[in-house]
Amino acid sequence: MDASQGRVVLITGASSGIGRACAELLSARGHIVYGTSRRPGAVEARGWRLVEMDVTRDDSVQRAVDEVLTREGRIDVVVNNAGYALAGALEDISVEEASGLLDTNLLGVLRVCKAVLPSMRERRAGLLIHISSLGGMVGLPFQSFYSASKFALEGLTESLRQEVAPFGIQATLVQPGDVRTRLTENRVKAQRSGPGSAYQAPFETALRTIENDERNGVPAEDVARTVLELMEGGPVRVRYAVGKLAQRAAVLAKWVLPSRTFEQIVMSLYGLSRG
Numbered sequence: 001m002d003a004s005q006g007r008v009v010l011i012t013g014a015s016s017g018i019g020r021a022c023a024e025l026l027s028a029r030g031h032i033v034y035g036t037s038r039r040p041g042a043v044e045a046r047g048w049r050l051v052e053m054d055v056t057r058d059d060s061v062q063r064a065v066d067e068v069l070t071r072e073g074r075i076d077v078v079v080n081n082a083g084y085a086l087a088g089a090l091e092d093i094s095v096e097e098a099s100g101l102l103d104t105n106l107l108g109v110l111r112v113c114k115a116v117l118p119s120m121r122e123r124r125a126g127l128l129i130h131i132s133s134l135g136g137m138v139g140l141p142f143q144s145f146y147s148a149s150k151f152a153l154e155g156l157t158e159s160l161r162q163e164v165a166p167f168g169i170q171a172t173l174v175q176p177g178d179v180r181t182r183l184t185e186n187r188v189k190a191q192r193s194g195p196g197s198a199y200q201a202p203f204e205t206a207l208r209t210i211e212n213d214e215r216n217g218v219p220a221e222d223v224a225r226t227v228l229e230l231m232e233g234g235p236v237r238v239r240y241a242v243g244k245l246a247q248r249a250a251v252l253a254k255w256v257l258p259s260r261t262f263e264q265i266v267m268s269l270y271g272l273s274r275g
């Protein structure tokens, strides 16, 4: 299909932030956009539709995908974007908090892929865009499970690309650095990270840096523009980084610098030093 023709796009987590910016830009560009939210009634969508989807529930994901397929007959592009952040020292994170995060950020992608791939395989076409993070390339202190979910998404997508390529389906990763969205307000803090935690003081110092960086991050529209460009371009690369130059350069530095030197730089950025 010609990239300029309206493509049917499903974007998970389109009630705010990056998902919403993608929905607005792609629909303005003439694409047929379906965004998802767990509470679609609470969100205003102009020029695109919102459907209910909780990516942690198989039935909810299947119902939303079926609704789009019934209305449009196809889904050309999926932006797997729904996600949230969990902060706290690894020692303070409960198994329930870790599983909840992985259920949304990682297994949510599995559920959506399983629901859309049969129709994409049948049509021998489709593009899966996975919103990862630069935190999926560099492990950040007090964000262990957030980083783990994005590292896992990176591996999952590398594998998936090779499996679906023979069916004419493409998959790619978009890795934003810090972006100004509601992720900061919606971040879940490990329940045990408060008073009584051995990590309370360094955690709070690091969290101030994390939140400050996000509030000064790039606008969500920058990520949406990357999504639009790769959607309308030729064959997609494995990954696309978006964000401030210093943050994109940090990923390069990880491969170039000795590992302990790089780690020392990251630690000092978050106010940590070796004991």
Ligand SMILES: NC(=O)c1ccc[n+]([C@@H]2O[C@H](COP(=O)([O-])OP(=O)(O)OC[C@H]3O[C@@H](n4cnc5c(N)ncnc54)[C@H](OP(=O)(O)O)[C@@H]3O)[C@@H](O)[C@H]2O)c1
Pocket (backbone or CB within 6 Å): 012, 013, 014, 015, 016, 017, 018, 019, 036, 037, 038, 039, 053, 054, 055, 056, 081, 082, 083, 084, 085, 104, 131, 132, 133, 134, 175, 176, 177, 178, 179, 180, 181, 182, 183, 184, 186, 214, 217
């Ligand atoms: N902001 C950043 O600095 C940054 C950097 C790198 C990567 N990212 C990634 O970008 C993606 C979008 O985040 P954002 O920054 O735009 O945050 P956001 O403004 O908080 O938006 C998160 C979206 O995810 C949806 N969501 C959360 N849990 C869900 C679930 N169980 N089922 C369905 N939808 C769910 C929310 O929808 P409802 O609550 O309406 O259901 C919301 O639309 C995430 O994957 C995040 O990890 C963000």
